[in-house]
Amino acid sequence: MSKVYDTVVVGAGMAGLVAARDLSTRGRSVLLVEGRDRIGGRTFTDTALGGQLDLGGGYVHWTQPNAWTEMERHGLEQVNPPLESKTLYQLADGKVHTTEEARTYELVGKLFADARKRFPLPFNVGAVDNGDINDQTLEQRIDSLQLSKHDSDLIKGALGGLVHNYAMHGSTQLLFAVASNFGSYAAELETAGTWCITGGMKKLSDAIQDESRAELRLSTAITKITDSGSGVTLSTSNGTEIQAKTAILALPINTMRHITITPSLPPSVRKMLADGNPVRGSKLWVIVRGHVEPFSAMAPAGQHPLNAVRVEKRWGDNTAILCMISDSDSIKHDDHEAVQKALRLFVPDIEVIDTAWYDWNGDEFSQGGWMMHRPRHFLEGAVQIRKGHGRISFAGADIAAMAPCTIDGAMNSGAAAAVQVENILNGQKIRPKV
Numbered sequence: 001m002s003k004v005y006d007t008v009v010v011g012a013g014m015a016g017l018v019a020a021r022d023l024s025t026r027g028r029s030v031l032l033v034e035g036r037d038r039i040g041g042r043t044f045t046d047t048a049l050g051g052q053l054d055l056g057g058g059y060v061h062w063t064q065p066n067a068w069t070e071m072e073r074h075g076l077e078q079v080n081p082p083l084e085s086k087t088l089y090q091l092a093d094g095k096v097h098t099t100e101e102a103r104t105y106e107l108v109g110k111l112f113a114d115a116r117k118r119f120p121l122p123f124n125v126g127a128v129d130n131g132d133i134n135d136q137t138l139e140q141r142i143d144s145l146q147l148s149k150h151d152s153d154l155i156k157g158a159l160g161g162l163v164h165n166y167a168m169h170g171s172t173q174l175l176f177a178v179a180s181n182f183g184s185y186a187a188e189l190e191t192a193g194t195w196c197i198t199g200g201m202k203k204l205s206d207a208i209q210d211e212s213r214a215e216l217r218l219s220t221a222i223t224k225i226t227d228s229g230s231g232v233t234l235s236t237s238n239g240t241e242i243q244a245k246t247a248i249l250a251l252p253i254n255t256m257r258h259i260t261i262t263p264s265l266p267p268s269v270r271k272m273l274a275d276g277n278p279v280r281g282s283k284l285w286v287i288v289r290g291h292v293e294p295f296s297a298m299a300p301a302g303q304h305p306l307n308a309v310r311v312e313k314r315w316g317d318n319t320a321i322l323c324m325i326s327d328s329d330s331i332k333h334d335d336h337e338a339v340q341k342a343l344r345l346f347v348p349d350i351e352v353i354d355t356a357w358y359d360w361n362g363d364e365f366s367q368g369g370w371m372m373h374r375p376r377h378f379l380e381g382a383v384q385i386r387k388g389h390g391r392i393s394f395a396g397a398d399i400a401a402m403a404p405c406t407i408d409g410a411m412n413s414g415a416a417a418a419v420q421v422e423n424i425l426n427g428q429k430i431r432p433k434v
């Protein structure tokens with residue numbers, strides 16, 4: 001008879017790594033199953049352009065309790081900021097501006113003015129009834145301010161590095177993110193996207209896995225999971241079965257939706273999975289000739305291919321620029337001339353030498369980028385799925401209760417799912433995480 005594990009954790013991204021580590025170091029027998037031939041998930045430090053670059057999630061912050069605790073635990077608490085920008089270029093109403101930063105943050109402040117009232121206790125997302133904005137899109141929220149095209153574009157540019165399409169995302173996830181960052185969108189941006197680990201995010205994922213006692217099975221995709229009431233059976237794409245007492249699915253919602261889960265999930269979760277994560281963005285590294293003066297740029301999604309641009313670091317005699325792209329299809333990432341043309345909107349004489357990126361949308365194990373919920377799901381499907389489903393628990397940045405969409409959120413939800421499973425294994429009543 002095949003081995004029956006205490007838990008099978010599916011997905012070796014930051015959520016699954018933490019869940020498997022926590023349970024296995026508490027003495028549970030854990031199998032960590034991963035579809036790709038590597039761990040780390042949507043964090044991916046790769047050799048590119050003659051150096052090590054984070055092609056997925058790369059930034060963490062000391063105000064993120066889970067990420068920072070893991071960093072300290074593994075002696076990695078050395079983070080670096082990008083070069084200090086001398087100029088911020090902003091595309092608004094078809095023109096590039098260089099003096100609108102203060103006004104932009106004033107406008108963004110208006111957009112999120114009610115964030116802390118709506119989410120006064122971020123650890124309890126349902127503390128206040130936000131039913132009136134459950135269906136509100138970011139676009140509707142921006143439109144409700146009745147701004148000129150110029151001002152509306154300033155706001156849209158400031159959100160450009162996070163969104164895919166303003167009309168597709170609900171407003172609640174960003175309101176929550178701002179609320180949990182002291183009501184400040186600037187703080188949210190700094191937390192989510194400024195400080196990177198020396199040596200890349202791989203150092204952190206490797207360190208967590210090194211500490212884990214879980215058995216790791218790479219290149220194994222899960223296609224089906226059945227909870228019989230007394231145990232779970234997982235089917236793999238190569239036709240094998242795995243038995244366990246419990247399971248944790250630590251997956252992007254865009255891949256989780258392809259797994260047949262029995263008994264079927266509650267309607268709000270099924271709807272969230274069916275609608276999926278609309279983000280089809282990417283992160284593009286560009287090497288430009290010489291030591292260019294540090295600058296940043298913002299452009300509304302849908303109006304320019306590069307939506308958040310920042311001179312990041314010196315790259316030998318040249319310069320590395322980070323570009324967040326809202327819609328990956330808007331530019332060919334390896335077409336140097338196209339990238340150069342897009343950058344020249346801001347800095348006319350800039351010369352592109354090389355580029356590097358990763359296709360998160362085309363990869364069958366992500367099928368999309370970072371998480372930005374459609375309307376409703378942040379307050380409904382994501383809340384419901386965190387309660388667990390019989391012997392199956394769920395984890396991941398996409399459904400995280402705290403810091404959704406981030407590495408910190410993935411870790412938070414992985415740790416919470418491990419506690420949930422521990423309680424099931426101990427025959428205790430499950431304390432749902434809201």
Ligand SMILES: Cc1cc2nc3c(=O)[nH]c(=O)nc-3n(C[C@H](O)[C@H](O)[C@H](O)COP(=O)(O)OP(=O)(O)OC[C@H]3O[C@@H](n4cnc5c(N)ncnc54)[C@H](O)[C@@H]3O)c2cc1C
Nearest residue numbers: 011013014015035041042057058059222365396397406407
């Ligand atoms: C380009 C980009 C930039 C980002 N920048 C930042 C940033 O700077 N800071 C930040 O905090 N966050 C950032 N994020 C978001 C962050 O990287 C993710 O939210 C986080 O890493 C997700 O972790 P996870 O464990 O929840 O999911 P994942 O990392 O996606 O892990 C899920 C794992 O499950 C595996 N898997 C999927 N389907 C199956 C299956 N059927 N069977 C078996 N295995 C499967 C996958 O291969 C993957 O390893 C970024 C994301 C992207 C894409």
